[in-house]
Amino acid sequence: MTLDSEVNIQQPDDFYQALIEAHAGLSDEQSAALNARLVLLLANQIGDLNTLRQAIAAARALI
Amino acid sequence: MHPPPPIYPYVTPAELRSGGVGRTRVAIVGAGPVGLACAIDLAQHGIDFIIVDDNNTVSAGSRAICWAKRTLEILDRLGCGDAACARGVSWKVGKVFFRGKLAYEFDLLPEPGHKRPAFINLQQYLLEEIMVERLGALGHRVRWKNKAVGVTQREDGARLEAETPDGRYAIEADYVIAADGARSAVRGMLGLAWKGQVFRDRFLIADVSMHGDFPTERWFWFDPPFHSGGSALLHKQANDTWRIDLQLGWECDPDEEKKPEHVIPRIRAMLGPDRAFELEWVSVYTFQCARLERFVHDHVIFVGDAAHQVSPFGARGGNSGIQDADNLCWKLARVVRDESPASLLQTYNDERVEAANENILNSSRSTDFITPKSHASRQMRDAVLALSQKHDFARRLVNSGRLSTPTAHRASDSSTHDSDSFNCALTPGAPAVDAPVQVAGRDTSLLDRLGGRFDLLVFDANEDMTNALECEFGSSLRVARIAPERSSSEAAFADAEGLASRRYDAQSSAVYLLRPDQHVAARWRTPSVAEVRSALQRAQGIA
Numbered sequence: 001m002t003l004d005s006e007v008n009i010q011q012p013d014d015f016y017q018a019l020i021e022a023h024a025g026l027s028d029e030q031s032a033a034l035n036a037r038l039v040l041l042l043a044n045q046i047g048d049l050n051t052l053r054q055a056i057a058a059a060r061a062l063i
Numbered sequence: 064m065h066p067p068p069p070i071y072p073y074v075t076p077a078e079l080r081s082g083g084v085g086r087t088r089v090a091i092v093g094a095g096p097v098g099l100a101c102a103i104d105l106a107q108h109g110i111d112f113i114i115v116d117d118n119n120t121v122s123a124g125s126r127a128i129c130w131a132k133r134t135l136e137i138l139d140r141l142g143c144g145d146a147a148c149a150r151g152v153s154w155k156v157g158k159v160f161f162r163g164k165l166a167y168e169f170d171l172l173p174e175p176g177h178k179r180p181a182f183i184n185l186q187q188y189l190l191e192e193i194m195v196e197r198l199g200a201l202g203h204r205v206r207w208k209n210k211a212v213g214v215t216q217r218e219d220g221a222r223l224e225a226e227t228p229d230g231r232y233a234i235e236a237d238y239v240i241a242a243d244g245a246r247s248a249v250r251g252m253l254g255l256a257w258k259g260q261v262f263r264d265r266f267l268i269a270d271v272s273m274h275g276d277f278p279t280e281r282w283f284w285f286d287p288p289f290h291s292g293g294s295a296l297l298h299k300q301a302n303d304t305w306r307i308d309l310q311l312g313w314e315c316d317p318d319e320e321k322k323p324e325h326v327i328p329r330i331r332a333m334l335g336p337d338r339a340f341e342l343e344w345v346s347v348y349t350f351q352c353a354r355l356e357r358f359v360h361d362h363v364i365f366v367g368d369a370a371h372q373v374s375p376f377g378a379r380g381g382n383s384g385i386q387d388a389d390n391l392c393w394k395l396a397r398v399v400r401d402e403s404p405a406s407l408l409q410t411y412n413d414e415r416v417e418a419a420n421e422n423i424l425n426s427s428r429s430t431d432f433i434t435p436k437s438h439a440s441r442q443m444r445d446a447v448l449a450l451s452q453k454h455d456f457a458r459r460l461v462n463s464g465r466l467s468t469p470t471a472h473r474a475s476d477s478s479t480h481d482s483d484s485f486n487c488a489l490t491p492g493a494p495a496v497d498a499p500v501q502v503a504g505r506d507t508s509l510l511d512r513l514g515g516r517f518d519l520l521v522f523d524a525n526e527d528m529t530n531a532l533e534c535e536f537g538s539s540l541r542v543a544r545i546a547p548e549r550s551s552s553e554a555a556f557a558d559a560e561g562l563a564s565r566r567y568d569a570q571s572s573a574v575y576l577l578r579p580d581q582h583v584a585a586r587w588r589t590p591s592v593a594e595v596r597s598a599l600q601r602a603q604g605i606a
Contacts, residue, residue: 036446044456 001046003054068120069192073208076225078232085234087113088399090223091242092211092249095122096187097367097384098242099194099205103141104392106201107515110399113234114203115225117210121195124344125186125270127381128300129281132172133469133494134382135179136581137389140514142200144179146193150301151183157281159463163288166451167458171466176562177497178508182466184279184300186270187381214239214252214363221362237399239363240391242384247369253360259353260427262374264434267309267320267347271330273340274303283463285433285448289332294433294463297333304343307333308375310433317347350374352423352430358387359412366391371419373426376433376464383422386469387415393515393579397603407604410477414492418470425465432462469494472582479576479585479598487568495520495581498563500556501549509545509556509563510581517584517599518543518577522558522569528589532574535592540599545569578602 009015022038023031043052078085089105091098094116102114130138130147138144159167172181195205212231213224221239225232241249250257277297284295293310300306309329311320319325326345334340354371358364367384391411397403435441450457471493472478478491489496497510513520517540521529524544533542545556545563558564567573567586576584576598585598600606 032442033446033449036442037450040443040446040450040457040460041454044454 001048001051003051003058068123068188069195071119071195071205071207073119073228074204074206075229076206076209076227076232078234079227079229085113085232087111087234087236089113089238089240089395090115090221090234090236091240092214092223093241093243093367093369094118094191094195094205094207095242095244095367095384096127096190096194096381097388098240099191099198100137100141100385100388101240101242101366101392102198102203102205103143103194103201104388105396106198106203107141108392108396110396112203113206113236114198115206115209115211115223117208119207121188121191123188124268124346125188125300125304125306127187127190127378128184128298128306129182129378129382129466130185130190130385131378131382131467131469132177132179132181134385134467135183136494136497136510137385139179139511140389140581141194141197143190143193143197146197147185147190148179148183150189150193151185152279152299152301153180153183154279154281154299155181156278157283157463157466159461160282160284160287161448161451161461162286163284164452166285166448167461167463176499176560178499178511179497182378184298184306186300186302186304189301211243211248211252214241214249216253216361216363237362238395240395241363241365241369242367242388243369245368245372247365249363250355250365250369253363255355255360257353257355259351259372259423261351261353262349262430262434263313263436264430265311265313265315265317265320265347265349266375267307267311267326267329267345268375269307269309269326269330269345270300270343271305271307271334271340272303272343273305273334273338275299275305275334275338277305285463287333290329295333296463305340309333311347315347320347321345348375350430352427354416354419354423357412358415358419359408364391364395364408364411366415370415371423373422374430376429377422377426377466378464379422379426379467382467383415383418386418387411389580390415390582394604403604410475410604414470414472414475414477417472417474421470422467429462429464433464477578477584477602477604479601481586483586483588485568485573485586487566489567489583491583491585493583495575495577495583496566498558498566499560500545500558500563502556503551503553504549512543512556513577514579514581516541516579517602518575519595520545520567520575520577522564522567522573522575523547524572524574524589528572528574531592532590532595536595536599576602 089112091114209225282297296308298306358370366387549557584602
């Protein structure tokens with residue numbers, strides 16, 4: 001599996017809204033905890049280590 | 064309460080009585096479990112050696128406690144397995160708690176049909192006592208209160224200088240084995256670099272004597288109610304002694320934390336106010352993951368903590384040290400007898416460096432989980448622990464120590480790669496796996512019957528091939544037939560339950576060439592005499 005850069009999410013705006021709303025009312029620390037849990041849940045959904053490594057590298061490359 | 068530790072007698076060395084320079088094949092520095100394993104193995108091989116230690120007793124405090132199945136199998140070969148298992152506490156289940164709730168549970172040996180359990184817990188000092196006794200039964204003794212003060216390389220060997228209550232002497236050896244631990248003096252004498260990573264954390268370690276009704280499982284807590292923010296470990300040892308380990312953090316004052324007035328309240332909080340206990344030993348430690356670049360330096364060979372060091376989570380220090388000894392001694396025996404060239408020792412270096420890397424990798428990963436090095440790392444760790452309450456996948460990410468397993472030296476120069484296909488966990492380079500077998504009508508274990516010399520294990524093969532192999536190799540190695548049916552011969556193993564056949568994927572036919580340390584050198588379905596000879600020579604470093 002290779003990392004998808006094209007749109008894969010069916011309703012991108014709905015997803016983004018849900019993501020932001022999940023953080024509503026949280027402290028920075030709580031938001032960071034939520035993000036960490038989300039990363040782990042989504043990583044398990046992807047499963048393939050090679051794809052995960054590509055995603056990690058892609059995120060890191062922008063820093 | 065425990066009996067006091069044994070005091071072993073100092074005897075004036077022969078060199079000091081006669082005034083000359085001594086001469087031996089192998090000089091071992093350090094009589095901890097790893098040095099003693101080397102001594103016993105060399106004694107069993109009939110190699111002339113000496114072993115020196117600067118002390119005259121066993122180690123203080125429990126130190127290494129968890130001995131893994133593979134190590135117990137090696138101890139069996141060294142004649143110490145029964146005594147160790149009789150005194151040790153068997154266990155195989157580990158539980159990890161997060162904030163008081165069970166997060167993850169593992170079973171390290173879920174299948175039956177193995178002689179030895181996944182682990183026993185036995186204090187290092189008790190194992191040392193057993194090993195000293197075994198060495199004595201073989202007619203050898205440790206040179207107690209002989210402190211190594213100098214090691215120099217020579218063209219044809221190495222020279223060891225030792226200091227005793229009666230003065231100094233020198234002894235010349237073909238090889239010196241440095242088994243003198245994490246702060247190896249020999250390493251310093253040779254000026255060798257020690258490279259790795261020091262972890263900025265401190266742990267309180269204590270041996271506590273009590274009558275506990277806790278199960279003999281490894282219990283590990285992250286952020287427990289009784290020790291908020293830190294980790295904790297509780298593990299049973301022999302003689303109603305319990306190991307307790309509490310994370311204190313980098314900023315604590317180790318000298319203060321060692322004082323009973325600080326230690327006892329911490330332990331009382333953990334065990335509950337009503338539990339009577341006695342503090343046997345306490346220390347505060349930091350740890351590092353580091354190793355020498357090479358373990359073989361001409362005529363000086365490093366084993367155990369002198370060669371590599373890991374964090375205690377995973378029990379990979381003591382176990383890998385005994386496995387170093389297991390790997391080294393048969394090779395050294397062949398080299399000093401001129402049966403193999405000195406280059407055979409390079410395979411010790413390569414295989415055990417590979418093992419050290421594996422252990423350091425596992426140990427560093429556990430440490431990153433237990434002692435997160437950054438805020439982000441801690442957040443991710445806490446996220447794993449939080450998810451583990453409800454999500455199975457996260458439990459597999461919880462890392463309180465990945466417990467010692469032997470290294471399968473798959474890419475070793477000693478191993479012959481498979482030319483036939485096998486479908487089992489066992490691979491060339493890996494230690495042979497145990498199974499129940501019957502010999503001359505008696506129940507025994509396969510591994511009890513193997514090792515110490517090269518073995519050729521022939522599964523239910525066609526008669527012509529077996530006869531040809533026996534005829535060719537019967538005098539140079541042990542050819543053992545294994546078949547489903549019972550036989551009265553001492554050289555034939557019956558695999559009545561079929562477990563050996565399954566674990567070695569023997570199907571209709573299989574032949575395994577095993578090294579003296581029981582690792583698989585090569586395997587085939589129906590090999591020719593020439594194929595076996597070539598693999599044997601490769602494993603012996605002759606080819």
